Amino acid sequence: MRRTLGTISAFAIALGGSLVAAAPAQAAPSLRFSYAQYDSPGSDTRSNKSLNAEWISLVNTGTTAVSLKGWQIVDKSRTYTFGNVTIAGKGGKVTLHTGKGTNTKTHLYWGSGNYVWNNTGDTATLRTKAGKTHDTCTWKRKSGRTGIAC
Structure with missing residues (x-):
């Protein structure tokens, strides 16, 4: 056995490589869109109250908390980049409201x-801090609906 490993090692080194065990791949966080309240109830007055009644939420279905720092929620014409925000594990949720407000651990404000x-109809895209698409939520208007489970 020692001779075989020595031969394999010599062969690997001769090819310019080395024998290194590959690190296990890190699993992607278990984050997904949960719900989109895309039509603020009542008249669209553009008041801050009306703007904040339009929102989208994320849920963490994994067991560990996930840092969202640098992640983005993207619409066709706008991008929201998360700051120093962590979403709890085991069903933790974060809701992003369209208007202005004071951020908490679970409610964030786009400031639009x-x-x-x-x-x-629209599509929300969740991107990792590396810019990779992680999840999407797409909807078309259904009669009488103002929101959708993603």
Whole structure:
């Protein structure tokens, strides 16, 4: 056996490589969109109250908390980049409201003076800090609906 490993090692080194055990791949966080409230109830007045009644939420279905720092929620024309935010494990949720407000651990505010999500249909994209698409939520307007489970 020693002779075989020595031969394999010599062969690997001769090819310019080395024998290194590969590190296990890190599993992607168990994050996904949970719900999109894309049509603020009542008239679209663009008041801060109305803007904040439009929101989208993320849920962490994994067992460990996940840092969202640098992750993004992207619409066709706007991008929200998470700051120093952590979403708890085991069903932890974070809700991103369209308007202005004071961020908490579970409620964040885009700070927009305009609605983000189209009532007639839209797609929200969750991107990792490396810019890779992690999840999407797409909807089309259904009669009488103002939101959708993703």
